[in-house]
Amino acid sequence: MKMTAKTLAIGAIMVLGATNVVPTHAIDDDAKVYPGAMCVRFSGAIGDNTTLSFSAIGNPSTTATLRVDCPVINDEDGDGTLQAWFRAIDQSYTADVSCSVNSFYRSGSSWLGWWTPSRPTAGAGTHVQHISFPEDLGANSVSHYYFSCRIPPRYSGHISYITSYKVEED
Amino acid sequence: MRMTGKQKRLVMAITLSLIGGTVIGAGLERVTTAKRNATRDDPMTQSEQQVTRAEADALRAELGRALTPEDLAVAKTEIRRLKKDNQDLQELSSVIRQELAALASQVALVNARQGSEHYLALADEPERETWEEGAGKQDLTPEEAQSIADEHSRSQVELIEQTMQREETDPQWAEGAQQSLRDAFQDVELTGLHFEDAVCQTTLCRLNLTVDVDTDPGEGFREMRDAIPWEGTGFSRIDAETGEIEVYLARKGHALPRLPR
Numbered sequence: 001m002k003m004t005a006k007t008l009a010i011g012a013i014m015v016l017g018a019t020n021v022v023p024t025h026a027i028d029d030d031a032k033v034y035p036g037a038m039c040v041r042f043s044g045a046i047g048d049n050t051t052l053s054f055s056a057i058g059n060p061s062t063t064a065t066l067r068v069d070c071p072v073i074n075d076e077d078g079d080g081t082l083q084a085w086f087r088a089i090d091q092s093y094t095a096d097v098s099c100s101v102n103s104f105y106r107s108g109s110s111w112l113g114w115w116t117p118s119r120p121t122a123g124a125g126t127h128v129q130h131i132s133f134p135e136d137l138g139a140n141s142v143s144h145y146y147f148s149c150r151i152p153p154r155y156s157g158h159i160s161y162i163t164s165y166k167v168e169e170d
Numbered sequence: 171m172r173m174t175g176k177q178k179r180l181v182m183a184i185t186l187s188l189i190g191g192t193v194i195g196a197g198l199e200r201v202t203t204a205k206r207n208a209t210r211d212d213p214m215t216q217s218e219q220q221v222t223r224a225e226a227d228a229l230r231a232e233l234g235r236a237l238t239p240e241d242l243a244v245a246k247t248e249i250r251r252l253k254k255d256n257q258d259l260q261e262l263s264s265v266i267r268q269e270l271a272a273l274a275s276q277v278a279l280v281n282a283r284q285g286s287e288h289y290l291a292l293a294d295e296p297e298r299e300t301w302e303e304g305a306g307k308q309d310l311t312p313e314e315a316q317s318i319a320d321e322h323s324r325s326q327v328e329l330i331e332q333t334m335q336r337e338e339t340d341p342q343w344a345e346g347a348q349q350s351l352r353d354a355f356q357d358v359e360l361t362g363l364h365f366e367d368a369v370c371q372t373t374l375c376r377l378n379l380t381v382d383v384d385t386d387p388g389e390g391f392r393e394m395r396d397a398i399p400w401e402g403t404g405f406s407r408i409d410a411e412t413g414e415i416e417v418y419l420a421r422k423g424h425a426l427p428r429l430p431r
Contacts, residue, residue, distance in 0.1 A: 100395070105319060109411040111387065112323045114426070117401045135403050138326065138428050140319040141310070148392075 031083070031168035032073060036161060039068035039149065056089070056163040059151040065095065066153075072145035072167045074103075084133040086147060086165035088121050095152035096120035097160055099131070101167070102146050103139040114138040118148075124155070128163060136170070323407075326429050330374065330405060330418045333427040337371035343421065344370035351377055354397045363390050363397075373424040377417040381408075390415065402426075 036057035041049050044064040051058045059066035070086075088097035098120040104113030114137045121129045139145065145167055151160050310318070347370040355365035362385030366378040377398070381390030387410045394415065402420035409415075420426045 105323075107316070107320050107323060109409055111391070111406070111408040111410065113406055115395070115404050115406070117403065118395065136425065136428065137403070138405065138426070140322045141315050142319045148395075 030075060031166060033164050033166045034070065034072065036070070036163050036165070039070035039147075039162060041066060041068050043067045051159065053159075053161065054163070056161040057151070058159040058161040059153055060159055061153045063153055066151040068149050068151065068162070070099075070147040070149060070162070070165055072101075072147065072165075074139060074141075074143055074145050074169070083168040084116075084137075084147075084166065085130060086149070087128050087130050087163045088151075089126065089128055089161045089163060090121040090124050090152070091126065091158035091160045092152040092155040093124045094155060095150075096122075097129075097149065097151050097162060099147045099149035099162070099165070101133050101135075101137055102148055103137045103143045104146075105140065105143040113143065118150075322429060326405070327407065327416075327418075329427050329429060331376075334369075334371050334374045334376060334418075337374065339370075340372040343372070344375075347375055347421070350399055351375065354399060355379075358397050360393050360397060361385060361389075363393050373421045374426070375419040375421070377415075377419060379415040379417065381413045381415060383413050385413075387413065387415070 035055035037052050037055040039057045044059070044061065044066045049061070050066065050068075051060045057068065084101045086099045088099075090097045098118045100116050100118040102113060102115045104111055106112075116133050116135045116137060119131050119133065121131060123129075137145075147165050149162055151162060154160075348368045351368040351370075352365065355363075362382035364380045364382075366380055368375060368377045370376075379390075379394060381387055387408045390413075391406060391408055394417065398419075400419055401422040402424065403426050404420070405418045405426055407416045418426060
């Protein structure tokens with residue numbers, strides 16, 4: 001039997017239609033912006049360890065870099081992230097605010113996960129900086145996402161902050 | 171082994187789609203090959219002209235008369251239409267290939283489910299509790315979700331590893347990348363973290379490390395991240411029991427191979 005282009009197209013549409021029977025994950029994008037105050041310190045800046053200003057998390061230490069993990073909700077069975085970013089006020093002229101995006105989960109005795117390279121702010125000042133992550137990050141339904149960040153210590157009395165961060169799930 | 175109605179429908183839909191996709195794939199290839207010479211307006215090579223002349227002769231024989239200008243005009247219109255169809259089909263083919271890859275992944279996940287004894291036992295319980303509730307969520311128990319996630323990760327690691335094995339080595343880049351990874355662990359004093367090996371190909375590297383059992387593997391992972399001068403994405407497997415850390419790194423500007431949704 002000769003197969004015409006039209007026959008093939010109809011067949012293809014039928015196949016694509018059939019795939020709709022398969023329960024697939026939600027395809028709507030899901031984006032959330034979180035305040036810096038969501039971040040949890042895990043090292044550095046012991047004592048008066050963090051400060052909040054308009055719910056932006058800052059490092060009041062004069063010597064130690066503050067390291068924080070900032071949780072992200074994985075609220076669909078997606079397998080990746082899209083358009084992640086963080087916003088920071090970097091007032092240190094000697095070190096940057098930097099973050100990476102991570103997606104990890106535990107399987108048996110192992111931790112498995114995907115991560116982006118760490119991205120720093122550029123330069124310093126009172127202005128907010130917007131740092132984007134264009135990478136698609138792998139994940140599954142039991143993965144949790146988080147940003148892992150560094151906030152440098154005060155510089156001439158000025159505190160650096162992470163104001164907010166966002167992950168849009170695909 | 172008993173399957174729920176939902177599972178049966180899922181398996182049937184996947185089977186139908188796979189069969190349909192195979193047929194379409196074969197058909198597309200034939201159509202694309204057959205049309206390659208007939209759908210071009212640009213100057214033809216000698217061999218292409220010979221093929222076209224042969225096709226014209228065949229058409230003449232089929233019509234039982236010489237070709238008229240009207241025949242040629244009709245043929246030209248048909249060629250333009252076929253050309254458009256061909257382009258559409260190529261786009262469709264690409265979509266179908268992606269769909270099939272996704273379906274193959276779903277088949278793997280279904281297999282993982284069926285392999286779970288716990289799932290099989292629970293499948294007979296009509297009113298089992300669901301872990302994820304709400305619109306659009308699958309009724310998975312934590313064990314099922316874990317089983318699926320484990321299968322997904324196993325497949326993910328296999329995919330990266332196979333891609334790496336298939337890659338040819340870009341000696342200029344690979345040597346430099348391997349050396350930079352080695353140097354990263356020689357230049358810095360790291361607590362309980364030891365470099366074992368680094369292998370790079372063209373777009374991927376595999377880095378093997380160990381972390382002392384009395385060192386928190388999470389801290390080992392952070393130390394590794396801080397130590398390596400890497401600007402691409404990574405995938406890690408950290409065995410908290412043995413302290414083995416396996417890291418796959420994508421070359422800057424390249425993505426890690428990833429299983430489709």
